[in-house]
Amino acid sequence: MKKSFANVTLTVLAVLLLFAINAMALAPATMVYQGRLADADGNPITTEVTVNFALYAAPDAASVDSIWSETLPVTPDDQGVFTVELGTTVPLTTGIFNGGARFLGIKVGEDTQMTPFQLLASAPYAINSNIANGSIYNAHISNSAVISGSKISGTAATLSYAQRFTGTCMYGDSGVIANPYGMRIGDNITPTSSSLSLLQIGRNCNTSSIRYGLWSEIRNQGIGTLVGGYFYAYSSSATGGTKYGIYSTAGGTGTNYAGYFSGNVNVVGTLSKSAGSFKIDHPTDPTNKYLYHSFVESPDMMNVYNGNITTDADGNAIVELPDYFDALNKDFRYQLTVIGDFAQAIIGEEISDNQFTIRTDKPSVKVSWQVTGVRKDAFAEANRIQVEVEKPAIEKGLYLHPEAFKLGPEMQIHHDLIKNTQESAGDDNE
Numbered sequence: 157m158k159k160s161f162a163n164v165t166l167t168v169l170a171v172l173l174l175f176a177i178n179a180m181a182l183a184p185a186t187m188v189y190q191g192r193l194a195d196a197d198g199n200p201i202t203t204e205v206t207v208n209f210a211l212y213a214a215p216d217a218a219s220v221d222s223i224w225s226e227t228l229p230v231t232p233d234d235q236g237v238f239t240v241e242l243g244t245t246v247p248l249t250t251g252i253f254n255g256g257a258r259f260l261g262i263k264v265g266e267d268t269q270m271t272p273f274q275l276l277a278s279a280p281y282a283i284n285s286n287i288a289n290g291s292i293y294n295a296h297i298s299n300s301a302v303i304s305g306s307k308i309s310g311t312a313a314t315l316s317y318a319q320r321f322t323g324t325c326m327y328g329d330s331g332v333i334a335n336p337y338g339m340r341i342g343d344n345i346t347p348t349s350s351s352l353s354l355l356q357i358g359r360n361c362n363t364s365s366i367r368y369g370l371w372s373e374i375r376n377q378g379i380g381t382l383v384g385g386y387f388y389a390y391s392s393s394a395t396g397g398t399k400y401g402i403y404s405t406a407g408g409t410g411t412n413y414a415g416y417f418s419g420n421v422n423v424v425g426t427l428s429k430s431a432g433s434f435k436i437d438h439p440t441d442p443t444n445k446y447l448y449h450s451f452v453e454s455p456d457m458m459n460v461y462n463g464n465i466t467t468d469a470d471g472n473a474i475v476e477l478p479d480y481f482d483a484l485n486k487d488f489r490y491q492l493t494v495i496g497d498f499a500q501a502i503i504g505e506e507i508s509d510n511q512f513t514i515r516t517d518k519p520s521v522k523v524s525w526q527v528t529g530v531r532k533d534a535f536a537e538a539n540r541i542q543v544e545v546e547k548p549a550i551e552k553g554l555y556l557h558p559e560a561f562k563l564g565p566e567m568q569i570h571h572d573l574i575k576n577t578q579e580s581a582g583d584d585n586e
Contacts, residue, residue, distance in 0.1 A: 186243035189260075193236045200236025204229055208263040209242055211252060215259050215273050222261065224252050330359070398548070403570070426539055430556060455543045457536050459485055462526040464495070471516040472504065475525060481510045485529025495522040 189209065193201035207230045210222040226246040232238040242248065252258070259273035333340045342358035361367045372384040389399030406412035431450070438445035452460055461481075467473040492501045492514065501523050504515035514523050547554075551569050558567035565571060 185248050186241050187248065188239060189242050190237070190239045193230075193232050193238065200232060200234065202232050202234055202236065204231040206230070206265055207240070208269075209240075210261040210263070210269075211276075212259045212261055212273055213256060215275065216271070223258075224248065405570075426541070455541070456487075457531040457541060459529050459531060460526065461528070462524070464522060464524050465514065466520060466522045467514060467516045467518075469519045471519050471521065473514045473516075473523065475512050475514060475527075477507070477510045477512070477527070479510055481529070482507070484531060484533055486532040487530040489528045491526040493524040495524055497521055 193205070195201060206227060208225065208227045210225040212222055224246065226242060226244075228240050228242075228245070230238045230240055258276045260276055261269055261271075261273045263269040330341065330343050338354040338356065340356040340358070342356075343360060357369055359367075359369070374382050374384055376382050387401035389401045391397055391399055404414040406414040433448045433450050436447050437443075438447040452458065461477060463475070465473045465475055488507050490503050490512075492503070494501050494516070497518065499521045500517045501521065502515055504513035506512055507527070512527070514525060516523065553567075554569045554571070555561060555563060555567050556569055558564065561567075
């Protein structure tokens, strides 16, 4: 490349080099430019000159302004060779080398700028280096390699949909495995095609303290509804089948809960159970005992209301029911029991406008009453319980509670799923 300056033709031979990175320090945000000045006859120029160095995003100065510029004095040696460190007065920030092409323009003294600009090689981009696809191999990160967390700051990896991590990542004594069958996290994980879950978490513990397999916590600084976890199961198959947003099981010795909720639980849908009860602190010994009562079991979606009332001097009593009773219930049933005297009691008038009348053949008779009704609200009408239902083909011959029939655990519905979960957790108890 030739350019006249003070009746001297300059020939610049550029070699771009990075400073060596000190093993104990970060790489400097500068780069070394080396060139040679010579006249038209090839004789070296050895006197000091002022040179402007500028970086551009395009090869033509007429189409784009410089994105960085620095003017430095240059003193060639007796062969006309000079070396200058760019970025000493005007820093080469990381934003300059962001992955796009960069071109170096040179202007000596008052001369016009030399063209065309010089396309920079990849070395200067180490100021904001990127790892090219396929540039890291297994040999570069071996099982014995130790990468300190302090060596990685910011976002370690950003993957697009088509990119993926595979293999095992270890964090302390726990590993993360991702394969085509899903992800497993824990200290006892083996990637196999028999994995039944997209996500499996397992850890072996030997402690008398509480340990949580999964802890979900979310805090709200404003208003709105918070959901600690959201699980959704959906099948696009025309044959449908059974889907589980959550499948939880518990086993082993001691007290084990497949689910434990401390707080209110809201079920939007139908709740099915093998049995049920309420559990409260015992009214007469609340610090030492619990009191359990079984739920009312019925083939109907039944509500139960009861109380005591005393008839008046004419043997009549009006029982007031909740103001929502008529709207909620239908198919009423009545039971009356006389207390403290031999008397007869009948329903004088059936339920109407959320009340009914009791009549006795004597005045001032205490009567214990009970009324049941079947729900008729919109949800109940649309979701009546089917009392007798055929088991799906996959569940026929199996039991929800085989132990109640004195059968082994292999006869339990979902036995394979439960066994797989226990084996993944290193638990041989079934």
